[in-house]
Amino acid sequence: MTYPQESAADRSAHTDELRAAARHFEGATRRRLLTAAGAAAALAFAVQLPAAGAASAAELNPRRITENPFTLGVASGDPLPGSVLLWTRLAPRPFEPGAGLPRTRVAVRWELAHDERFTRVVRRGSVTAHPEFQHSVHVAVDRLGADRVYYYRFLVGDWTSPVGRTRTAPAPSTRITxxxxxxxxxxxxxxxxxxxxxxxxxxxxxxxxxxxxxxxxxxxxxxxxxxxxxxxxxxxxxxxxxxxxxxxxxxxxxxxxxxxxxxxxxxxxxxxxxDDHETENNYAGGTPENDVPPEEFLIRRAAAYRAYWENQPLRRPQHPQGADMRxxxxxxxxxxxxxxxxxxxxxxxxxxxxxxxxxxxxxxxxxxxxxxxxxxxxxxxxxxxxxxxxxxxxxxxxxxxxxxxxxxxxxxxxxxxxxxxxxxxxxxxxxxxxxxxxxxxxxxxxxxxxxxxxxxxxxxxxxxxxxxxxxxxxxxxxxxxxxxxxxxxxxxxxxxxxxxxxxxxxxxxxxxxxxxxxxxxxxxxxxxxxxxxxxxxxxxxxxxxxxxxxxxx
CATH class of the missing domain: 3.60.21.70 (Alkaline phosphatase D (PhoD))
Known part of the structure; x- marks a missing residue:
């Protein structure tokens, strides 16, 4: 898969990320030592991955999406006392490479309400779905009430997603029963x-x-x-x-x-x-299950971690850096x-x-x-x-x-x-x-x-x-x-x-x-x-x- 050209600053950032990843594996147990050639191969992979917020050259008019883009549903995650994280991914044809969308940006609207009919909307906004992240969307909605149930949905053109139900966490000092x-x-x-x-x-x-x-x-x-x-x-x-x-x-x-x-x-x-199968059965750190070159496994791990983040309701601190993800x-x-x-x-x-x-x-x-x-x-x-x-x-x-x-x-x-x-x-x-x-x-x-x-x-x-x-x-x-x-x-x-x-x-x-x-x-x-x-x-x-x-x- 080809990605847009990156700036010198982005390439430098990814170089630092992969150097950090390489340092992480140095000195580890058997079959975990990255060779210079392996680190170079991993770096070649990583610089193809744009930094968070990278933008494509063009934006698609949402009204040109003629098939339901919400085939993968909606999700929320990691509730905080005044915040929820909302997720969806646009995929009109999910079983095809590219999921049926061109490599352009898409504007996605979102709404959060007290009721599932959205008669009492609390927050609304717009976010860009980037092709570099497979048109996935992660929206952190802040300034909400603690320990409250909310309903949410996404809108693209004439399409409306299924309604999701979520809730915030209680305040830290609250003595809940x-x-x-x-x-x-x-x-x-x-x-x-x-x-x-x-x-x-x-x-x-x-x-x-x-x-x-x-x-x-x-x-x-x-x-x-x-x-x-x-x-x-x-x-x-x-x-x-x-x-x-x-x-x-x-x-x-x-x-x-x-x-x-x-x-x-x-x-x-x-x-x-x-656990392991999101990447490979029973892998351990930088050690793969099978005898493949460590640098080859590092590339696979970076791909697996990236796809995991794209498809889960995770917040920005969990965004992967090359083959590492906190x-x-x-x-x-x-x-x-x-x-x-x-x-x-x-x-x-x-x-x-x-x-x-x-x-x-x-x-x-x-x-x-x-x-x-x-x-x-x-x-x-x-x-x-x-x-x-x-x-x-x-x-x-x-x-x-x-x-x-x-x-x-x-x-x-x-x-x-x-x-x-x-x-x-x-x-x-x-x-x-x-x-x-x-x-x-x-x-x-x-x-x-x-x-x-x-x-x-x-x-x-x-x-x-x-x-x-x-x-x-x-x-x-x-x-x-x-x-x-x-x-x-x-x-x-x-x-x-x-x-x-x-x-x-x-x-x-x-x-x-x-x-x-x-x-x-x-x-x-x-x-x-x-x-x-x-x-x-x-x-x-x-x-x-x-x-x-x-x-x-």
């Missing part, structure tokens, strides 16, 4: 329908935390994999692994065209973080809850022992290994020391508590989870204890099952102190239909007494945070390989404020 959140993860399009999102759209929640694997890089065939379409066929552009910027952009178009996902985005603000950030909801959203992919050490389930040993237990990187770790611990929230919630990607595979001394642990980084986990727990965090809750995705876990001072001693709770949200679709009792149910529950709940169906989890306790409801659907399955509650648990540990509700 309850906050209800939902956590979701892992939505492999080719594994089934996003039925759970249709049910989530009907839930009364304040915000949805997406914990990663928003898309998968794997090929999707003409019949949609397990969806087994008989009335439509997907174009061949999806039947390949995502590698290039165009590949990732098209894949987001496929996922965001799903009506159930669009309904959930329109109903609730989302706070998103990625996704970890903090959201506060009054005095009740602080959310420290982590990124456990971009800065981690390479998986020990070649990844997979392995017997732990000196390599995995090396104290220098990190899951978060030193800077993010300090940011998290500093944030806890300054926190005045009752609940300190950590939305992140991979299982935090220890998880042995068998109830014998010959157990193995997942080297991709925090079990492969025990020294890093211990530093986090020591920091929580030092900061006086009494109500620690970790929200996790990744594993395509629902878990309820107690976080122990010593996971191998059931009598040791309980330091917090971990709620693992099952997948939206990944793993196909699943089962209430997966094949390893007996081994896993026997090997891990701190595992209080285990279910392998698809769905999501809701958590109601209150002044005295928090309640987690694991919501599941019976099938995703056929559409329209009902939702049920597979399990409900509470943890008391000041007395961590999960108990049946």
């Amino acid at each position: 309850e906050l209800k959140i939902a956590a979701v993860s892992c939505q492999a399009y080719h594994d089934g329908y996003f039925t759970a999102y249709r049910h989530l759209a009907q839930e009364d929640v304040d915000v949805v935390l997406h914990l990663g694997d928003y898309l998968y890089e794997y090929a999707v065939n003409a019949t949609g994999g397990a969806r087994a379409y008989t009335d439509r066929r997907l174009p061949a552009v999806f039947n390949r692994e995502t590698i290039t910027l165009e590949d990732y952009r098209l894949r987001y178009a496929l996922y965001k065209s799903d009506p159930d996902l669009m309904a959930a985005h329109a109903a609730h603000p989302f706070a998103v973080t990625w 996704l970890y950030r903090r959201l506060r909801f009054g005095r009740l809850a602080q959310f420290d959203i982590l990124d456990t992919r971009q800065y981690r050490s390479d998986q020990a022992y070649g990844d997979g389930w392995r017997v732990p040993g000196p390599e995995s237990e090396d104290p220098s290994r990190t899951m978060t990187g030193a800077t993010q770790e300090r940011w998290l611990l500093d944030g806890w020391r300054a926190s005045r929230a009752l609940w300190n919630v950590v939305p992140q990607q991979v299982v935090f508590a220890e998880r042995r595979d068998v109830p014998t001394d010959a157990f193995k642990l997942s080297m991709d989870s925090w079990d492969g980084y025990p020294a890093s986990r211990q530093r986090i727990l020591d920091g929580a204890t030092a900061a006086g965090v009494e109500n620690l809750m970790v929200l996790t995705g990744d594993v395509h099952v629902g878990y309820g876990l107690d976080i122990k001072a010593d996971h191998r001693d059931p009598a040791s102190r309980t330091l917090g709770t971990e709620i693992v949200a099952t997948s939206i679709a990944s793993g196909k239909d699943g089962a209430d009792r997966p094949a390893n149910y007996d081994n896993l529950t026997a090997a891990n007494p701190h595992l209080k709940f285990y279910n392998g169906r698809r769905g999501y989890v809701t958590v109601a945070l209150g002044q005295d306790s928090a309640r987690a409801d694991f919501r599941t659907v019976s099938a995703v390989t056929t559409p329209g399955a009902p939702v049920t509650t597979a399990g409900s648990f509470v943890t008391e404020a000041g007395n961590p540990g999960l108990k049946p509700a």
Whole structure:
């Protein structure tokens, strides 16, 4: 894909960005060292990417758009006490490169109102959708009331988008009595329908935390994999692994065209973080899954990060710089809850022992290994020391508590989870204890099952102190239909007494945070390989404020 000519200032800025990216990878673990030639290749890619706000030479008259440009719906995200972030992307023909629009700017109007009929408009304005950013739109609307519900829409020419519903966060000093959140993860399009999102759209929640694997890089065939379409066929552009910027952009178009996902985005603000599949399975920092040149992977990572930002309701500080993107950030909801959203992919050490389930040993237990990187770790611990929230919630990607595979001394642990980084986990727990965090809750995705876990001072001693709770949200679709009792149910529950709940169906989890306790409801659907399955509650648990540990509700 060709981009407009950049100014000397822009080229200089991108050079600085890539030099910083190269420095980030220097001195890292095996297969992570960028050669001079690799850095040059990455730089050649980056200078093709215009800086934020770059403008094309021409602007398209919106009235010349003759097909619906809002095929990917609308979304909002990262609510603040007086601000919301609104998103859409113009795509009259979403499954084509370029999405059916010429490489020109398009003026997009937006409106925010107290009511869904827009009789009481609060704010309105106009923003430019640039082709360099695939005609995506990110609008930060400020000077709003705290803890208020609003409705929003976009307008282009004669076209009006679907109406979205969002809400702002409570003011930092507010003593709110309850906050209800939902956590979701892992939505492999080719594994089934996003039925759970249709049910989530009907839930009364304040915000949805997406914990990663928003898309998968794997090929999707003409019949949609397990969806087994008989009335439509997907174009061949999806039947390949995502590698290039165009590949990732098209894949987001496929996922965001799903009506159930669009309904959930329109109903609730989302706070998103990625895991691995938004780029490549089980990558670690600058280390790819497969043996490709590091500089080649850096280029792929830059493309994946850019497409992620273009297609998510993220604010300006999350705009990527080449192959780097600061996704970890903090959201506060009054005095009740602080959310420290982590990124456990971009800065981690390479998986020990070649990844997979392995017997732990000196390599995995090396104290220098990190899951978060030193800077993010300090940011998290500093944030806890300054926190005045009752609940300190950590939305992140991979299982935090220890998880042995068998109830014998010959157990193995997942080297991709925090079990492969025990020294890093211990530093986090020591920091929580030092900061006086009494109500620690970790929200996790990744594993395509629902878990309820107690976080122990010593996971191998059931009598040791309980330091917090971990709620693992099952997948939206990944793993196909699943089962209430997966094949390893007996081994896993026997090997891990701190595992209080285990279910392998698809769905999501809701958590109601209150002044005295928090309640987690694991919501599941019976099938995703056929559409329209009902939702049920597979399990409900509470943890008391000041007395961590999960108990049946």
